[in-house]
Amino acid sequence: MEQPNQQSELYAARTHIYPRSVSGRFRRLKWAVVILAYGVYFLLPWLRWERDFGDNQAVLFDLVGRKFYLFDLVVHPQDIFWLAGLLMIAAYLLFFVTGLAGRVFCGYFCFQTLWTDVYIFIERLVQGERPARIRLAKQSWNAHKALKIGLTHLLWLVMAFITGLTFVLYWGDAPRLVVDFFTGQAPFAAYATTMFLTTTTYVMAGVAREQVCTYMCPYARFQAVMFDADTLIVSYHETRGEGGKGRAKLGGQLKTRAQRHAAGVGDCIDCGYCVQVCPTGIDIRNGLQIQCISCALCIDACDNIMDSLGWERGLIGYSSQRVEDGGKKARLLRPKVIGYAAILVLAVGLLGWSVSNQAPFDFVVAQVRQPIYTQLSDGRIQNSYEIKVNNKTDKTLTLRFTAQGLPAGAELDLGRFSEVSLHPEQRLRLAAKVRVMPTRFDGQSHPFDVVAVPEDASGLSPVPHPSVFYVPER
Amino acid sequence: MVEQNRGKAVQTTGHAWDGDLQEFNNPLPRWWLWSFYATVIFAIIYWVWYPAWPIASSFTKGIGTVTYQSGGKEVTTHWNTRGELIEEMQRGSETLKQQAYLEKVAAASYDEIANDPEMSAFTQSMAKVLFADNCAACHGIGGTPAKIGQYPNLRDDAWLWGGEIVQIQHTIEAGRTGFMPAFGSVLGEDKIEQLANYVLSLSGHEVDATKADAGRAIFQGTEGGCHYCHTPSGKGLASQGAANLTDAIWTVADVPGASDDKARIQAVEAVIANGVQRQMPAWQGRLNDTEIKLLTAYVHSLGS
Known part of the structure; x- marks a missing residue:
């Protein structure tokens, strides 16, 4: 065994990342996702909805009333299994998309990514582009630095507060809750939740950022099992970029592609743009790494460079491990893809069917088992039941x-x-008795139905509920 | 190729085994270490606030407290979940809601409760618990004792002391003493057998007609004097708690449980010979008026 050649540290201070801004098709797509997500998240609680009964908020999770209002759908506690369906759909959608296209959720849709994007945008708005931010961080403290850093954090806090408050608005009547909140009349839970989410948003999107993905997020870790050789990954085209002798800067005798190819140098001009734009601070040219959230900003960066040089795009692009290793691009219809898609379609179909066939009222009949029967004075046998309707x-x-x-x-x-x-929304529990003069005392339970018949005007059909009548043995 | 690249990005610890076996070094961020120290501080605060460390047969109590009512007095003890539960049961928002509704039910008449499905359901729920605590020991959890002859069944439609609301309420408040004298030494075996035959004939059982006729004379005459309480028709006086002998329900003699005619006769004979002495205690004073009201409504609904 060789002796260690250096003393390695167990803990290291975080290297601060100052992502450079970039424009391109993936950046545009990501902004579109941010705008859509923010639009939905921040405006939805304010959308009003006409209802004959209940609150007029389009989306309201009424915990006290134990009802979730989703537009024309009212979800009751009895519908809890829909949640199981929803979670299953979410899980299989994740497996499906991740197996096919890698960490699409991480890169485009995760709220950590969305909020971090917006926080970096605020940072850039106040402090300037990457070099300016690095300069500002390095320079000693003065009024100018304090103002810029202070303003950044203030804007972050405001953003965090709006985020936290908006979350709370989903659980109560939004306009009233906002007034109550600022007049000190809102419930304690509203303040606690807002403060908690303000803190977490500020810390996660402002301070922790990529460390959430690298150190905290379990999905970042278990996504690896959904990958296969054909999964799309953001990848550096190594053979093209490195050539035979590796990458080299532009200049001297290495200006045109022909010159470079003749010298055995690849297309990568080692400008570092792909590293500078990376929100997790990695170098995609080192291959697939656990920190990579597949945000594709390095693709935009490299494409810009290639465009300016007049070379073809795609030095960094979506690829797969098999293609990188010299294999062929996989067919889309693979057994795994088809399997996940089939389960997904089935789960969506079942949930959709269940939601659209929501019973207009719940009706349950339970036989009283203690005692299971009662002898009446005229010789008849009586069984008791508890009926629950909602x-x-x-x-x-x-x-x-x-x-x-x-x-x-x-x-x-x-x-x-x-x-x-x-x-x-009224729930009732009723006591019912059934009396029968048995022809035979056989010690058997005889099946029958209790039928709830809605009045004619309601247009609803009668609902039978099976039960049994017990006759003692004699 | 991949290994080479990774070698560029990630440091190794510098160790090499078997020539090429190396260990990557991915140092933890330093703030991670600080969060560990933060959890240590949290634990210390927790120990100070809550009961934590066992010391021989005792434990550190912590400085947190919980206050609740016990026996009309306010009790403050060290923080514990049992105390929290008691406090919640006394002052929790659900408790206050329940009390408000209970007051509404207490102010309503029996008729109003019976007409309102919500008040009825509330009464059923509350009374079920009261019944289980106070009545079920004799009458059974569902109002039906395990065996005929032990205690009256409250679920059937026969009432020894009357099944009207007023009568049930009086039964619960003041209790009842059921008494039938023992005729064993007075009448002797033969006459008791004749009486038993007659009593069974009242509810339509097949009996020895001669014996039953003799029994009728004893029952309706002064020798037995049964008709004083059971009335000449055999339907019984509610004021005396006398059983109706003409219906299918047996409250003392287990006639339905008897296997044949002989066993049925014997079951009735035993009651006549030994008499009956049963007592229901008075609940006024032990239960408050509202509790008695809930129980009255509940028992009435069981057997109607």
């Missing part, structure tokens, strides 16, 4: 209850509630 429509619902499939002479007794009116 009106999920936005109108008053009148229900009548009948029994189906019981022997002749059987009686369903709900006391004074054989017909009940439920106002919208």
